[in-house]
Amino acid sequence: MAKVFIPKEIADGERRVAASPETVGKLIKAGLEVSIEAGAGRMAGIRDDDYTGAGASIQSSAADGMSQADVILKVREPMPHPGGKHELEMVKEGAVFVSFLVPQSAQDDVVKAQDRGIQLFSMNLIPRISRAQSMDALSSQANIAGYKAVLLAAAQLPRYFPLLMTAAGTVKPARVVIMGAGVAGLQAIATAKRLGAQVWATDVRLAVKEQVESLGAKFIDVPGMEDLEDEKGYAKPPTPEFLERQRKIVGDQIAESDVVITTALIPGRKAPMLVPKELVERMRPGSCIVDIAAEQGGNCAATVPGETVEVNGVYIIGPRNLPASLSANASELYARNITTFFLSMVKDGELNFNFEDEVIADSCVVFDKEIKHGPTASLIANKGASA
Numbered sequence: 001m002a003k004v005f006i007p008k009e010i011a012d013g014e015r016r017v018a019a020s021p022e023t024v025g026k027l028i029k030a031g032l033e034v035s036i037e038a039g040a041g042r043m044a045g046i047r048d049d050d051y052t053g054a055g056a057s058i059q060s061s062a063a064d065g066m067s068q069a070d071v072i073l074k075v076r077e078p079m080p081h082p083g084g085k086h087e088l089e090m091v092k093e094g095a096v097f098v099s100f101l102v103p104q105s106a107q108d109d110v111v112k113a114q115d116r117g118i119q120l121f122s123m124n125l126i127p128r129i130s131r132a133q134s135m136d137a138l139s140s141q142a143n144i145a146g147y148k149a150v151l152l153a154a155a156q157l158p159r160y161f162p163l164l165m166t167a168a169g170t171v172k173p174a175r176v177v178i179m180g181a182g183v184a185g186l187q188a189i190a191t192a193k194r195l196g197a198q199v200w201a202t203d204v205r206l207a208v209k210e211q212v213e214s215l216g217a218k219f220i221d222v223p224g225m226e227d228l229e230d231e232k233g234y235a236k237p238p239t240p241e242f243l244e245r246q247r248k249i250v251g252d253q254i255a256e257s258d259v260v261i262t263t264a265l266i267p268g269r270k271a272p273m274l275v276p277k278e279l280v281e282r283m284r285p286g287s288c289i290v291d292i293a294a295e296q297g298g299n300c301a302a303t304v305p306g307e308t309v310e311v312n313g314v315y316i317i318g319p320r321n322l323p324a325s326l327s328a329n330a331s332e333l334y335a336r337n338i339t340t341f342f343l344s345m346v347k348d349g350e351l352n353f354n355f356e357d358e359v360i361a362d363s364c365v366v367f368d369k370e371i372k373h374g375p376t377a378s379l380i381a382n383k384g385a386s387a
Contacts, residue, residue, distance in 0.1 A: 001349045003033045004342075005069035007062045007087075008040040011076045013320060015043035015327035016334060018073045018099075021054035023339040028055040031349025035059045035069070044331035066090040070351065073338050074099040075331075078109050086112065093117040096351065098342055100124055100137065102267070103365045103376040107383070110376055113366045119353075120366040123338060124267065125373065127362045135344075135359065137337035139183045144330050145322035146187030146263065149290040150176075153259040154195060156288045156308070156315055162196020173198050177254050178217070179274050179299060180263035181208040184292055188261045189217045197259070202250050204238050204264075220253060222246045238272055247279065255282040260289045262299035275300040277311070285313025294318035 006019040017040050027034045034056040059065035078087040101122040113120040123137040164171040174197040178185050181203035192199045199217035209219045271293035291298045294305040302311050303318040323330040355361045364372040371377040
């Protein structure tokens with residue numbers, strides 16, 4: 001019987017947890033033994049008693065839980081523990097470690113896992129195919145980020161979102177521009193529309209135009225966007241020429257807007273620059289930008305991750321980890337994602353790795369001391385060659 005451990009998250013501001021009482025029950029039903037670090041779910045509104053009621057045991061420390069477990073399920077990437085050791089040094093050799101790891105940005109961790117024989121899997125690498133939708137943690141968490149970004153904008157903006165007819169006169173609706181119409185952007189559109197705003201949206205993929213318009217927003221066309229979608233539906237990195245066209249065409253719309261929400265992210269890369277400082281300076285005083293991509297460098301030149309800054313009366317909000325601000329629902333959804341994914345590697349209560357399954361193959365970073373993720377392996381090899 002394989003042992004699964006869910007530790008308390010230790011990253012600053014991280015309030016999520018990788019298991020819920022519901023998913024603990026699913027793991028136990030699959031023949032696994034489950035333990036949870038004491039207090040792991042507290043910030044997500046889950047008590048230790050809720051976990052024990054579902055059949056889990058409680059471990060008093062991360063060190064004890066990790067050293068005994070065959071599998072670690074986590075939200076954030078492995079990192080140095082306040083107790084002194086790195087989390088990957090606390091795990092026994094051969095253990096499975098599943099988390100929201102961006103391997104290209106965590107090469108030292110990848111090498112550490114390789115050296116210690118830890119089987120490393122990333123929820124960031126789950127392919128976007130129909131069969132894996134229930135495992136798609138990027139989408140479940142981006143949905144939350146798009147929703148919360150609109151609420152932050154509504155709280156910051158010194159005016160109403162909806163059209164209001166009052167005895168004192170008519171209040172015009174807010175004008176909102178959403179940049180990026182992936183999962184986060186589409187949720188932002190839907191939320192802004194529910195609040196009564198007029199909404200425009202743009203994206204590098206022409207294929208999303210129908211989805212944008214189905215939500216009641218107007219799509220801003222930019223020539224060349226039809227060429228910027230890969231075979232898996234992700235946005236490809238835009239060329240400098242395309243970004244310049246986008247800035248010119250979208251710029252006039254942004255200059256007249258009350259709210260801009262930027263959501264453009266390229267997996268494993270720095271976020272593309274969409275709103276240069278000169279465009280911020282064209283916006284009206286009192287307007288605001290919410291930059292969902294702040295943690296990956298930001299889509300706005302004036303963004304400061306984790307802060308709200310003011311430029312000529314325009315407020316730029318650079319939130320870190322928006323899903324963690326709705327930790328109860330974010331944990332509930334993420335726990336289902338990671339549990340569904342992990343159980344695809346379990347048979348009769350024991351680990352069973354089928355690398356003919358593209359979900360398992362694509363999400364694997366390190367296995368049996370071999371780096372399986374090609375882009376990361378190339379980066380590490382090139383770094384070694386240039387050292």
